[in-house]
Amino acid sequence: MATPEQLEAFFDRQRQLLAQERQAEIDQTSLLLSNCSAKLLEKKGLALLGLGVVNVNIGLGGKSLVELERPSAHHSSPLFPPHTFRPGDLARIDDASTTSKKASKSKTPAAASKENFGVEGVVYKVSNSRIIIAVDASRPGTNEDLDIPEHCIVVKLANTVTYDRMDQAVERMSKIMLGIAGPSGNTQAPNALQRVLFGQSSPSRPDDIGTIQFFNSEGLNESQKRAVKLALAAPEIALIHGPPGTGKTHTLVEVILQLVARNKSCLVCGASNLAVDNLLERLVPHKIPLIRVGHPARVLNDLHDATLDSQAERSDQAQLVNDIKKEINDLMNTLSGGGKGKKPRGAERKKMYDEVKELRKEYRKREGTIVSRVVDGAKIVLATCHGAGGRQLFNRAFDVVIVDEAAQALEAVCWIPILKASKLILAGDPLQLPPTVLSTKEKKSGTVKAQAPAKTMARAKATKPKSQKAEPEPAKEVDESSEDERTGAEGYMQDTGRPKTSITKFGLLIPPKSLEVTLFDRMEVMWGPEIKQMLDVQYRMNTRICAFPSATLYSSKLTSDPSVANRLLTDRDPTNDAAQDTLGHPIVFFDTAGCEFFERVDGGDNEGKSTTLNDEGSKCNVNEVEIVKQWVNDLVNYGIPPQEIAIITPYQAQVSLLSAALTSIPGLEIGTVDGVQGREKDAVVISLVRSNDKREVGFLKEKRRLNVAMTRARKQLCIVGDSSTIRHGSLYLKKWMEWLEENADVRFVGDN
Numbered sequence: 136m137a138t139p140e141q142l143e144a145f146f147d148r149q150r151q152l153l154a155q156e157r158q159a160e161i162d163q164t165s166l167l168l169s170n171c172s173a174k175l176l177e178k179k180g181l182a183l184l185g186l187g188v189v190n191v192n193i194g195l196g197g198k199s200l201v202e203l204e205r206p207s208a209h210h211s212s213p214l215f216p217p218h219t220f221r222p223g224d225l226a227r228i229d230d231a232s233t234t235s236k237k238a239s240k241s242k243t244p245a246a247a248s249k250e251n252f253g254v255e256g257v258v259y260k261v262s263n264s265r266i267i268i269a270v271d272a273s274r275p276g277t278n279e280d281l282d283i284p285e286h287c288i289v290v291k292l293a294n295t296v297t298y299d300r301m302d303q304a305v306e307r308m309s310k311i312m313l314g315i316a317g318p319s320g321n322t323q324a325p326n327a328l329q330r331v332l333f334g335q336s337s338p339s340r341p342d343d344i345g346t347i348q349f350f351n352s353e354g355l356n357e358s359q360k361r362a363v364k365l366a367l368a369a370p371e372i373a374l375i376h377g378p379p380g381t382g383k384t385h386t387l388v389e390v391i392l393q394l395v396a397r398n399k400s401c402l403v404c405g406a407s408n409l410a411v412d413n414l415l416e417r418l419v420p421h422k423i424p425l426i427r428v429g430h431p432a433r434v435l436n437d438l439h440d441a442t443l444d445s446q447a448e449r450s451d452q453a454q455l456v457n458d459i460k461k462e463i464n465d466l467m468n469t470l471s472g473g474g475k476g477k478k479p480r481g482a483e484r485k486k487m488y489d490e491v492k493e494l495r496k497e498y499r500k501r502e503g504t505i506v507s508r509v510v511d512g513a514k515i516v517l518a519t520c521h522g523a524g525g526r527q528l529f530n531r532a533f534d535v536v537i538v539d540e541a542a543q544a545l546e547a548v549c550w551i552p553i554l555k556a557s558k559l560i561l562a563g564d565p566l567q568l569p570p571t572v573l574s575t576k577e578k579k580s581g582t583v584k585a586q587a588p589a590k591t592m593a594r595a596k597a598t599k600p601k602s603q604k605a606e607p608e609p610a611k612e613v614d615e616s617s618e619d620e621r622t623g624a625e626g627y628m629q630d631t632g633r634p635k636t637s638i639t640k641f642g643l644l645i646p647p648k649s650l651e652v653t654l655f656d657r658m659e660v661m662w663g664p665e666i667k668q669m670l671d672v673q674y675r676m677n678t679r680i681c682a683f684p685s686a687t688l689y690s691s692k693l694t695s696d697p698s699v700a701n702r703l704l705t706d707r708d709p710t711n712d713a714a715q716d717t718l719g720h721p722i723v724f725f726d727t728a729g730c731e732f733f734e735r736v737d738g739g740d741n742e743g744k745s746t747t748l749n750d751e752g753s754k755c756n757v758n759e760v761e762i763v764k765q766w767v768n769d770l771v772n773y774g775i776p777p778q779e780i781a782i783i784t785p786y787q788a789q790v791s792l793l794s795a796a797l798t799s800i801p802g803l804e805i806g807t808v809d810g811v812q813g814r815e816k817d818a819v820v821i822s823l824v825r826s827n828d829k830r831e832v833g834f835l836k837e838k839r840r841l842n843v844a845m846t847r848a849r850k851q852l853c854i855v856g857d858s859s860t861i862r863h864g865s866l867y868l869k870k871w872m873e874w875l876e877e878n879a880d881v882r883f884v885g886d887n
């Protein structure tokens with residue numbers, strides 16, 4: 136059992152890591168804001184310039200919704216340039232005149248904002264020609280008048296709201312676990328789940344749940360059924376481990392239906408809006424009373440009916456708020472001079488603002504009542520982990536909380552919903568992408584190489600073409616301990632953050648080395664395999680594509696459903712003999728070893744970052760682009776629809792080169808690994824980029840990224856890379872190269 140000192144050390148470590156991460160995010164944004172001109176920020180996708188206000192409305196929560204567009208007088212096109220604004224982002228509206236060249240050539244938005252007190256808000260909606268910012272005009276420090284200038288710009292700010300909520304969750308959780316009184320002066324005893332999470336007691340024996348009638352009686356395999364049973368029977372915690380394509384969502388839907396049938400209330404969360412909507416989409420057809428909490432603009436269009444906003448609007452009491460909304464809008468219109476009379480001034484203006492203030496208060500009160508009623512009527516509430524900390528769910532308790540994509544969520548963000556429930560089901564795959572953590576990003580130096588002239592690509596068949604019928608040779612288990620440094624937190628590994636399966640620190644509360652160690656990882660190390668069920672049949676990949684990840688990451692337990700095991704690109708037209716050489720192989724490897732197809736560094740160091748449009752320092756490889764281009768052209772010429780082809784590469788600079796080279800084939804998906812988790816395509820091409828004398832592989836060392844990249848293809852995976860560089864990156868990469876040599880259709884590239 137963890138001692139109070141151990142508990143304190145654990146929470147202190149969480150606080151420290153979160154503070155570092157918050158700072159890293161603020162530094163990144165403020166560095167850009169203070170160093171870059173507005174123009175440069177727009178180029179980087181972090182600002183929109185030359186905007187005008189087209190409307191100000193009242194939205195949910197009594198917030199002012201400021202709609203901005205590019206006025207035709209100042210722009211030849213109303214369309215925004217590429218940008219990174221997403222609903223939920225924090226943004227500031229600044230006066231364009233104080234940031235314009237006229238005012239000061241070198242003025243940055245940060246400097247300008249000091250002068251013009253820009254209005255801060257949250258991006259509510261964004262299309263390719265309009266951005267709507269929700270501003271809480273009643274917030275202290277915000278001018279009730281709003282007073283938005285005629286010409287303005289919008290800049291993106293660091294979003295600290297999530298950190299605030301995580302900090303609050305850490306405080307609440309630590310108080311509960313350490314028996315410290317809260318603001319009300321009372322202490323709250325930890326519930327059984329919380330005791331298990333922090334090593335105060337071991338998980339209880341599973342409940343007897345009797346025989347289960349599955350809703351999806353024929354559509355669940357044995358491991359999925361075991362996972363459903365584990366999730367229902369576990370009194371405190373269950374982990375569902377879903378490797379790629381194994382039906383994690385499919386299984387969770389069954390779990391949720393079973394919980395509804397047992398009259399349990401359930402808070403279903405995901406690390407991202409996409410994860411939540413993915414589940415919502417699959418739950419809607421079952422017609423269970425559910426509600427989606429969160430920014431309506433972030434929810435996929437087809438699912439709007441399920442949102443709290445939409446249900447509140449359709450409720451019987453909606454008229455109560457609509458009347459007030461109209462009154463506020465009318466008053467605001469008069470105040471801005473939009474009415475028939477003159478723009479009110481002086482005392483009259485002040486009086487009207489006071490009225491607006493009162494009306495806003497009343498609006499929020501009535502809206503709160505409606506929201507409560509709507510949430511009361513739902514058995515299942517869906518939200519992101521962070522969204523579960525919003526006021527709509529304040530003081531609400533649930534029987535069960537489910538966190539999907541838990542291996543991509545920071546531990547503290549999971550505590551936000553966990554504080555509302557007494558039982559927890561975590562689902563995810565800790566062997567795919569970890570949560571994005573800025574504060575531990577290694578700064579790796581790039582090797583600048585003179586660029587080798589692009590050689591004409593020649594394809595020479597490997598000396599040992601593989602028979603299609605032959606079973607793939609399983610790769611040998613990788614000796615993880617010899618290649619991975621420990622993180623310092625015993626039981627986790629450096630490059631995967633994964634628990635070492637051989638190490639179960641039963642009941643031991645280990646402070647994490649980094650935020651990449653997730654709650655899923657920690658629970659696995661702490662309580663061992665008893666609380667976990669892995670889904671072991673995959674429904675995505677040809678069995679050869681699945682063989683290497685299965686053998687090296689999933690202890691050879693991942694098998695292929697017969698419906699997909701032998702799928703090939705030739706399935707579309709098996710009679711086309713000419714296409715066999717291109718389409719008939721599930722794994723193709725273009726090995727550029729010895730070709731001197733060296734990588735190039737694009738400026739400074741910005742490995743694989745895809746969050747901004749800035750790409751200084753990312754790496755690229757023009758010769759690989761040529762190979763990929765020719766291969767993709769071949770695929771398309773043999774009838775593979777471009778929509779069924781994805782190109783994945785670890786570097787944003789290579790994404791840019793590939794995109795430019797393949798503009799003639801619209802519909803192709805080209806991106807970094809971060810954007811493709813959860814996706815699948817018939818054909819996937821991976822461009823590994825790294826090729827250098829120093830044998831540096833950077834990003835590629837990360838097994839989890841590589842795992843995501845190599846498990847997206849249904850029918851064919853084509854790898855382009857320099858085995859002589861890659862094999863020296865890590866023991867895992869060496870095994871992969873060896874495995875490819877034995878099992879792929881290897882094509883050497885080089886002189887004719």
Ligand SMILES: Nc1ncnc2c1ncn2[C@@H]1O[C@H](COP(=O)(O)OP(=O)(O)OP(=O)(O)O)[C@@H](O)[C@H]1O
Pocket residue numbers: 354355356359377378379380381382383384385386674675812813814
């Ligand atoms: N028992 C099953 N029988 C037949 N098909 C199944 C079964 N389970 C899952 N599938 C199919 O497998 C595919 C993947 O399922 P699902 O989307 O639930 O997987 P996932 O694990 O959530 O995926 P991801 O790898 O993206 O996380 C879907 O097309 C689904 O219909």
